[in-house]
Amino acid sequence: MSRRYDPERRQRIIDAAIRVVGAKGIAGLSHRSVAAEADVPLGSTTYHFRTLDDLLVAALRQANEGFAKVVAARGALEDARVEPAGELAGLMGEWLAGDRTGVELEYELYLAALRRPALRPVAAEWCEGLADRIARRTDPVTARALVALMDGICLQTLLTDTPYDEEYAREVLSRVIRGA
Numbered sequence: 001m002s003r004r005y006d007p008e009r010r011q012r013i014i015d016a017a018i019r020v021v022g023a024k025g026i027a028g029l030s031h032r033s034v035a036a037e038a039d040v041p042l043g044s045t046t047y048h049f050r051t052l053d054d055l056l057v058a059a060l061r062q063a064n065e066g067f068a069k070v071v072a073a074r075g076a077l078e079d080a081r082v083e084p085a086g087e088l089a090g091l092m093g094e095w096l097a098g099d100r101t102g103v104e105l106e107y108e109l110y111l112a113a114l115r116r117p118a119l120r121p122v123a124a125e126w127c128e129g130l131a132d133r134i135a136r137r138t139d140p141v142t143a144r145a146l147v148a149l150m151d152g153i154c155l156q157t158l159l160t161d162t163p164y165d166e167e168y169a170r171e172v173l174s175r176v177i178r179g180a
Contacts, residue, residue, distance in 0.1 A: 096157055
């Protein structure tokens with residue numbers, strides 16, 4: 001019996017893992033549930049991802065692309081004539097106004113790093129990448145503070161089910177920048 005070549009299988013497994021986490025949460029993630037969702041043999045999931053943490057790392061890395069795509073699409077923080085606080089507030093608003101399930105999924109995977117040390121480097125990559133981009137317009141310490149503040153604003157918006165307030169976000173981001 002020959003092995004069927006399927007170059008997209010690994011990606012389908014990652015996509016399936018994201019769908020499973022979106023539908024059932026991380027607690028519902030197993031090699032079996034992902035294999036069923038991806039319509040692949042169980043052995044394919046363990047071949048590509050030896051552990052569930054390996055699979056979660058790949059899923060988090062892919063999910064992190066959501067906010068990064070918003071930032072890249074806007075060419076964010078490239079124009080020195082644009083106020084950074086307003087630009088960051090607008091980016092958060094655009095991201096939060098998108099697919100809510102996708103935003104919640106990104107945060108669920110991101111926060112899973114609290115209990116799953118294997119995910120921490122990927123979560124840190126996201127924070128560091130955004131801070132590096134912001135530091136082009138501020139200093140590194142202020143950039144890290146802004147990332148932390150943005151995280152807090154996004155989490156509060158998601159957890160309290162309140163509408164995102166762009167004016168509030170712009171004001172508090174401005175205060176951190178001015179305080180620098």
